Amino acid sequence: MDPVVRKDLSAELADRVVRLIAERGLQVGESIDSVRTLATRFEVAVPTVREALRRLEGLGILEFRHGSGIYVGPNAGRMVLANTMNPPADVDQLVELLEARLVIEPGIAELAARAHDAPALQLVEETLAEAERCLETGAANLWHVNMDLHRAIARATGNAVLGDTMDTLAEVHGDDQRQILRLHGDPRADFDEHRAIVDLIAAGDGAGARDAMHTHLEDVVRIIRSTRTGGDAT
Structure with missing residues (x-):
């Protein structure tokens, strides 16, 4: 094994350990x-x-266990990792977050419909059912379950990078997603749009799922923008 020679030794060594x-x-869970x-x-x-x-x-790639050793952590296989030190977002940043999702997620919905992975779609359906229970009971964690739904749809594509990307958005912007749902103000309409997206994915309608996801996120962007201007966005 060649010795580490770069100026930033710890960064180079971290790369070597990952390799x-x-x-x-x-x-x-295995030790190193x-x-x-x-x-x-x-x-x-x-x-x-x-x-x-x-x-x-x-980064969650390693775990130190006192008196036991060093073990591989849950993020060791992740291709996209979160920076959990991000500060809370203002309304302009919420719009940027949603615009980024607007670029990514319609394609995710289309791929999920085309993949039509039965076990993955079952998880999507179960997560949607949990969202409906939260809606009916007024549970405070509805925003979290909603993000779990978007994550489950990404995992249903079978593409690990897309799955990791949505996981990272959920981890980094969890509080922001809660704020988005609060500003949206109509969780029932939000759920109905989710239901329509899931139905199209389950039917294998890629184009329909893509368009429904685009419309859903575009509507949310419009509503959040209206809170910035103090009136209805047109």
């Missing part, structure tokens, strides 16, 4: 080498190894 996990085929073993392997000082591993811990 080592992949090369060994380690799965979530000790700090001292890694220091010897990569010919760097122990403090440098600790710094690199803490970076990976912050």
Whole structure:
């Protein structure tokens, strides 16, 4: 193994550790080498190894277990990772978030309809049913279940990058999604649009699912924009 020679040793070492996990085929929950073993392997000082591993811990790629060792974390296989330090968004940033979703999610809905993966679609249906229960009972976590629905649709495409992208949006912008639902002000209409999208995906109607998702998100953008201007958006 070649020694690490780049100026930012901890960043380079973090990359090497990620590659080592992949090369060994380690799965979530499996242990990796000790700090001292890694220091010897990569010919760097122990403090440098600790710094690199803490970076990976912050990303959820590694987990430190006191008295036990270092283990592969739940984000080790993720292709898109969240920056959880983002500050809360203002209305302009909420619009930008929705506009980004407007570019991505209609295509996701179309791919999910084309993939027509029965187990994945069952999860979509179950999540929609949970959203309806939240709506009927006035549960405060409706916004969270709504995002779970969008995540489930992304996973139904069978495309890991799209799934990770929606997971990341949910993780980073969870509070923002709650604010979007509050500003939207009509959770029943929101649910009905979700129901229509899911029905089209289940029917294998890719074009219809794409158009329905586009209309759904476009309506939400219009409503959020209207809160910025203090009146109805046209």
